[in-house]
Amino acid sequence: MVKRGLQTLLVTAALCLFGPQGAKADKPPFEGSIFIEPDIIKKSDTSMYLGLNFQRVVSKNFYDDRAREALPAEFFRFAATYKNSKPVTFDINMEVWDVTIATGIADGYGRILGQLPLVLRTNVKHVVVHETGEGWFANADGLVIIQNGDFALNKRQGVLEELFFHESVHTSLDRKIERMRGWQQAQKSDPAFITDYAEWSPIYEDVAETFLIHYALVMRPERVSRRTLRKINKSIPNRLRFLGTLYPASKLGL
Numbered sequence: 001m002v003k004r005g006l007q008t009l010l011v012t013a014a015l016c017l018f019g020p021q022g023a024k025a026d027k028p029p030f031e032g033s034i035f036i037e038p039d040i041i042k043k044s045d046t047s048m049y050l051g052l053n054f055q056r057v058v059s060k061n062f063y064d065d066r067a068r069e070a071l072p073a074e075f076f077r078f079a080a081t082y083k084n085s086k087p088v089t090f091d092i093n094m095e096v097w098d099v100t101i102a103t104g105i106a107d108g109y110g111r112i113l114g115q116l117p118l119v120l121r122t123n124v125k126h127v128v129v130h131e132t133g134e135g136w137f138a139n140a141d142g143l144v145i146i147q148n149g150d151f152a153l154n155k156r157q158g159v160l161e162e163l164f165f166h167e168s169v170h171t172s173l174d175r176k177i178e179r180m181r182g183w184q185q186a187q188k189s190d191p192a193f194i195t196d197y198a199e200w201s202p203i204y205e206d207v208a209e210t211f212l213i214h215y216a217l218v219m220r221p222e223r224v225s226r227r228t229l230r231k232i233n234k235s236i237p238n239r240l241r242f243l244g245t246l247y248p249a250s251k252l253g254l
């Protein structure tokens with residue numbers, strides 16, 4: 001999950017509640033990893049996305065961050081197809097009113113999903129988009145819920161791709177990595193967490209926050225500034241070494 005504003009509040013609250021024992025001696029160099037280098041994946045980068053078919057209108061209960069619970073609603077349902085992975089269901093909340101608008105939304109996110117490495121797409125089965133709200137959500141059962149209220153801001157900042165990347169790590173890799181002894185040892189040995197968000201939630205957010213950085217350094221090093229690189233290497237060398245062994249470049253392709 002990624003939130004703005006609230007994230008800062010929660011970090012402050014967590015530090016107040018638990019004091020310094022949960023934190024490392026060194027402060028994380030960044031607040032949230034999707035904002036570190038917003039061009040890790042660019043709009044113009046290749047996508048494995050092939051296209052979209054409208055299927056029908058469905059009535060479903062999905063989590064909605066605006067209500068902080070699952071609510072019944074009607075959705076325009078689409079099937080998005082990809083060159084080298086299974087079709088993905090996109091449900092666009094009918095609060096957008098028009099199937100043409102819903103098609104544009106599903107098409108945009110469908111293409112972004114196809115820009116993510118295959119290892120992150122394998123378990124993304126179902127994407128739900130609510131028209132407003134902020135906090136995105138994903139689980140290990142293959143569901144990603146997008147609250148589209150910050151769409152214009154995220155697009156302007158160039159972080160839509162990085163946001164989807166972060167959520168897809170929750171869907172496809174969290175369970176594989178978070179309990180591995182090598183990962184937990186790397187967490188303990190590193191001087192710091194990479195972001196405030198990872199430090200706030202070491203079990204649920206550290207993998208997603210760190211994996212984007214690992215991907216950037218291995219696959220898009222030219223898009224990471226030297227200053228950023230210095231901060232990353234100083235904070236999480238053991239995590240990067242661990243992820244480098246587990247997911248080298250040969251496993252990070254589209």
Ligand SMILES: [Zn+2]
Pocket residue numbers: 001002166167170204205208
């Ligand atoms: Zn998250």
